[in-house]
Amino acid sequence: MSVLRVLITGASGYLGRHLLAMVPADWVVWAGYHAHPPTTRPRITALRLDIGDATATLNAVAAIRPDLVIHTAISRRAEDFDRVIVAGSGHVAQAAAAVGARLIHLSTDILFDGMAARYDETDRPCPEPEPGRPDPLSPHGRAKARAEMRVRTCHPAPTIVRTSLIYGFHPPDHSTSWLIAGLRRGEPVVLFTDQIRRPIYVFDLAQALIELAGSDFTGVIHVVGPTALSRYDFGLLLCRAFDLPTTLIRPEPTPPDVVAPRRLDLSDDLAQRLLCTPRRRPDEVCRPGAAAIPFEGL
Numbered sequence: 001m002s003v004l005r006v007l008i009t010g011a012s013g014y015l016g017r018h019l020l021a022m023v024p025a026d027w028v029v030w031a032g033y034h035a036h037p038p039t040t041r042p043r044i045t046a047l048r049l050d051i052g053d054a055t056a057t058l059n060a061v062a063a064i065r066p067d068l069v070i071h072t073a074i075s076r077r078a079e080d081f082d083r084v085i086v087a088g089s090g091h092v093a094q095a096a097a098a099v100g101a102r103l104i105h106l107s108t109d110i111l112f113d114g115m116a117a118r119y120d121e122t123d124r125p126c127p128e129p130e131p132g133r134p135d136p137l138s139p140h141g142r143a144k145a146r147a148e149m150r151v152r153t154c155h156p157a158p159t160i161v162r163t164s165l166i167y168g169f170h171p172p173d174h175s176t177s178w179l180i181a182g183l184r185r186g187e188p189v190v191l192f193t194d195q196i197r198r199p200i201y202v203f204d205l206a207q208a209l210i211e212l213a214g215s216d217f218t219g220v221i222h223v224v225g226p227t228a229l230s231r232y233d234f235g236l237l238l239c240r241a242f243d244l245p246t247t248l249i250r251p252e253p254t255p256p257d258v259v260a261p262r263r264l265d266l267s268d269d270l271a272q273r274l275l276c277t278p279r280r281r282p283d284e285v286c287r288p289g290a291a292a293i294p295f296e297g298l
């Protein structure tokens with residue numbers, strides 16, 4: 001059995017932890033983190049790495065000589081967007097290119113402005129505001145758009161995976177945690193009816209990345225959930241999975257002063273043709289009580 005040497009950046013993050021739990025038997029993994037060391041197991045070595053540091057990133061990747069880099073790391077702090085999301089993605093891409101490694105770069109739907117009915121892989125992200133057009137992109141979305149551009153200039157053949165809301169139960173992702181914490185405190189929770197996304201179950205995304213890693217696909221691919229849903233409709237399904245009442249959820253349109261794209265319906269026709277990994281509908285995943293089913297492994 002030939003072994004694949006894989007560096008996963010952001011291995012301590014939400015997606016990264018699930019990916020680590022699923023690594024195939026023929027992978028040897030370096031699990032990149034910044035502040036929170038991930039749990040290591042046989043074949044998984046934790047690697048502290050600040051991707052905002054170009055020299056450290058180049059040196060670390062040169063020492064590992066991975067065959068594949070899966071780049072999931074981001075910062076959620078606005079002051080780090082340029083350094084970590086934009087420059088850091090460039091450093092990772094450059095370092096992967098220098099050792100001839102394949103690169104899978106995780107990207108997002110929030111780099112589109114939400115003005116189109118649907119987006120496919122040929123649609124252009126919005127790295128800068130365009131004069132005369134409304135600008136619903138957040139600084140985070142803008143940084144991810146610039147990160148994609150940086151990655152393309154630093155690596156000859158990246159695979160860019162644009163995804164949407166990543167959700168799961170064990171533990172819940174950040175947005176789901178916020179929702180259930182509010183409801184458990186007995187507080188009303190507003191969920192927007194006009195923000196449309198294609199939520200994807202974290203295990204399905206992780207499996208799709210593993211499948212992509214075994215393919216020779218390069219270019220942009222949308223790996224999103226199969227159903228376009230409003231935040232409100234998705235929230236109702238999450239309540240079902242967590243056995244929580246929906247009476248405290250208030251459906252409302254996004255207030256005009258909130259900067260956020262509204263409809264982010266990414267076409268997944270290419271993923272449907274290319275990938276065998278099933279991407280389950282949220283109504284299948286969020287069966288009544290689904291979140292209470294114990295899961296060992298993270």
Ligand SMILES: NC(=O)c1ccc[n+]([C@@H]2O[C@H](COP(=O)([O-])OP(=O)(O)OC[C@H]3O[C@@H](n4cnc5c(N)ncnc54)[C@H](OP(=O)(O)O)[C@@H]3O)[C@@H](O)[C@H]2O)c1
Pocket residue numbers: 009010011012013014015016032033034035036037049050051052071072073074075076084088106107108109144163164165166167
């Ligand atoms: N979550 C979503 O709903 C969603 C939606 C669309 C796209 N995506 C994309 O999916 C990917 C994974 O997202 P996620 O939600 O799993 O992210 P996350 O949970 O916020 O994890 C971020 C990871 O990046 C690491 N990190 C932070 N600063 C770093 C630095 N300077 N150098 C190296 N690593 C650093 C963190 O390490 P420490 O914890 O050790 O500090 C952590 O492992 C991202 O590329 C994101 O854009 C996510």
